[in-house]
Amino acid sequence: MEDQQILTLFREPEKREQAFAVILKQFQKPIYYYIRRMVLSHDDADDLTQTTFIKAWKALGEFRGDSKISTWLHRIAYNESINFINSKKRIHHISIDQVEHGLGKSLQEDVLYSGDEIQLKLQTALALLPEKQKAVFIMKYYEEKKYDEIAEITGTSVGALKASFHHAVNKIESFIRGKH
C-alpha cells in the first residue's frame, strides 16, 4: 500500500488501527534489522523496535507526510538506537580491546547469530566505529539507501555523510586487512 493511502486510512478514526497494522506489516522487518545491526542483540533490538513503532503510533496523527513513512520510521529507529548505544556506553565504559574480544565471543555464543568468520570480523570492525559512522555504513552497505534519504534520516548534510561513509570504509578495510 502506498504511503498516501495509509495516511488517508489513518485519518479516519475507525480505520486508524487498520492503517497501523499495514505500517507494522510493511516496515517491521526493515526497521528490526536496521536496529539489530546497530545494537546486535536480539532482545535489545526487539525492545527498540517495539518502542519505535509505539512512538510512531503516538505521533502518526501529526505526521505531515513530507517524507516517506519508511524514512520517518528509520529516523525514529536511528535516534532510539543512538540513544541506546550512548546510554549503554555511559554505564559500562567499554574499552576498544573489550569490544574486539568481547563482541566476537558473545556473537559466537549467540544462538541467533549465524555469521561466518568474515562476517564476524565485519561486525567487530563496525562495533569499533563511532555510532554515526556505523549507522551510515549500515544504511549504505546493507540497506542500499541513497545519501539523500540517509541525510533525511540522520539530519546530516550529504557531504558530511559521504565523508562519514568514506572514513567508515577506510577504518573497516584497515581493520579487516590488518587481521588477515
Added chain:
Amino acid sequence: MSTSNQNREDALPPWLQELKNRTHESEFLTPDGYFEKMEKEVFINVTFPLSDIDEFETPVGYFDDAVEKINAALHNPEMEEDFFDEQKEQILGQIRLSGMESENTTFEVPDGFFEKQKKEILEQIGISGVAGRTIQMNFRYFGYVAAAASVIVALFFFWPVKNSKENAFAAKLEQTDLDVDDLEYFADEETYYELFLNETEMDTLSIDSIGASGQKMELNQEKTRESVKLDPRTGLPIENGIKPLETGNTLTWDDVTDEDLMKYLLEEGDDELIEDMN
C-alpha cells in the same frame, strides 16, 4: 548531478562489493514466529497502553463521595469526644502506674535504713572511710578530653612533617584558631573529614578532565590552607609532593585538548556535544 555520477558515488568500493556478494544473506536470526508475535505485542500495546491499565480496581462510584466521607469523619463531634476521653484515661493510667512504681509503695523501711545499709556494704568490701564520697562523671569534661585527643591524632596524620617537628601541639592549636566548641565538633571524625573536604574543594572540570594528565593542574591557593599542600588528585594533604603551577601558568581553554574535552563530556554525558565532535 548526473545519474551516472550519482551511481558512481553510491557504488561501494570493489573489495567491499565483493565482500557483500559473498555475504549476501543476513547473519542475524530471529526466533521462530518472532515477527508475528511482535506485531501482536505492538498492537496490544498501542490499542491497550499499559499506562491506562490499573490492576487495583475499586467499586463503581467509590471515589465519587470520598471527599465528603473524609470530611464527615474529620468533623464528627462524637468521634472527637471519644478520642479525648480515651486519651485522658490513658494518660491518667500511666501517671497512676508511675506513682506506684516510685514513692507510693506500701512497703516501708526504718528511718536511715538505706544510709546504714550502704555503710555496711562498703565496710564489708574494705572501702571504709570513703563512704559518702562520690565521683561525679563530668561528661562534658570527658568530651573535651576525647575531642582534644582526636585532634592530636588528626594533626598527627594531616600536618606536614616539617611543622610537626618544629612546633608543639599548643602552637599548632593556636595556628588553627580552634576553640573548645570546634574541638568538640572535630571529635566526630566524619564531621572533621567533611569540613576538611569543604575547605579544600576544587574546580571539578580540572579534576575530571585534566587531572589525569597531572601537571596541568592548578590549585586554587585561596581555598587551601597556607601551611598544608594538597594533592590535586586526592584533595588530601601532602608533604612536599606536587606543587601548584606558578602564577601566570593558569590553565586556559587552549591547553584543553579534544581528547580531554571528549573524556570530560563522556563522563558528564552531554550527548549533543559529543555527537558534534564525532
